[in-house]
Amino acid sequence: MSDILATVRARLDEHFAGVGISAEPVAASVTFLGAESIDVLRYGPDRDGVYHYVSLGCSRHAMADPTDMMADPTTGPRAEVVLALRGPTPTGLARSIAVVAAAPAVEGLVLGADALVDLETPLWDPVLPPGRSAPAPRRTPFTAVLLGVSDIGDVELAAPLESVTVLSATPITATEAAWVRLKGAEAMREAWRVDGVDVLNPARPAAQPR
Template identity: 40%
Template sequence: MADVLTLVEARLRSALGEPDARAAVTFLGTDRIEVLRFLDATSGIVRYATLGMSAAPMTDPAAALADPEKGPRAELLLSVRAQPGTDTDKVLRPLAVLAASPQVEGVVVAPGNSLDVGEPLWPGAPFTSVLAAEPGGLVEDLELDPPMDPVRFLPLLPMTPNEAAWKRVHGAEALQERWLRHGTDLRAPQRESVRLAD
C-alpha cells in the first residue's frame, strides 16, 4: 500500500508544488497519517493535505467482510488564507483525526458529508466541523490499477456551528448555494456565519 501513498504524494506535488512542512500523527490501532502543508506565496493561501487515508479503501461498517482492494479511497484538502495572529497550523491534528476516522470508526467519507472534530479547527477558529465538497477541482482524481478505486481529493469547507445545524436540515447543496449567493470567502480563517434566514 506504500506504493499508493507514493503516487498520492506525487499527485499532490504536481498539483500544489513542494510542501514547505509536514507532520505525522499516529493513533492507536491505525496506520500513520501525515499532513502536508503547501504555501502559495502569491495568493497567500495555505493548503493542508492529508497523506495516508487512501492507503486502504473505506469500508461500509455494515459490510460483513472488508475488501482489501475495492472501495472508495480519499485524501482531504483544506485551503485557508494566511492571516497574521491566526495559527492555522494547529489544524494538523484535527485533520489527521478526520483522515483516520475511516480506520477508527468505519466512516466512509464522501462529498456532502459533515465531519465534526468537536473543538475549534485551530485556536480561536469559529469552526468545529467541515463539509466535504466535490473533488476534481484543485487536485484531479488519481486512477489506480484495477480493481482498486481511484483516490479522490476531497476539499474541506469549514462550517460554523450554525451553518452545520442548518446543513443538517436543508442539505449540503443548499448550504453551498447560500455561500455562493452571499459571496462567502470560505478561505477566511475568521469569517462569520453566512446569513441563514432570507
C-alpha cells in the same frame, strides 16, 4: 511509504506545481492509538496567499461501511482531504485534518462529497486579528468540515484498486452544520455564494442562512 501513498504524493506534487507552487511541502505526522499515522502536507502559499493542507494516509486502505458484510476491503473507495485557508497556519489545524482523514480507519466512516464530518471541538486555536496580541479572542466557531469535490483530479491506481478521490474540506460552524443537516450541503454552498462568504478566511464570521 506504501506504493499507494507514493502515487498519491506524486499526483499532489504535480497538481500544485501546475498552479505555481513548486516548493517542497511542509509535513506534519499525526499518530492515533491503534491506527496508522496520517501525514498532513502544507503546500503554498499560492499567488493569492492561500495554503493548501492535504492529508496523506487515509487512502492506504479502502473505505467500507462496518455494517456492510459484503464490502470488499481491497477495491472499495479511497480518499484524502484537502483544506485551503488564507494566511498563517492556525495552531491545531493539522491534527484536525488528520482526525478527519483517520475517521474511516478509526470510526468506519466513509468519506464522500457532501458529507459532514463534525469534530464537535474547535478545528484550530483562536486566530488573533492582525497587530493584536492580547487579550485572547473569542473561541473559534469552526467545529466541523463539509466535504466536496476538489480541483485535484482523482489519482488512478493499478487495477483492481479504485482511484483515490481528493475531497475538499470546508470549515464550518455548529450553526452551519445544523443548516447542512436540515437543508443539505448544496443549500449551504448557495447561502455562502449569495452572502459573499469567503470560506478561505479563517477568521470569517458564521454565515446566517435564511
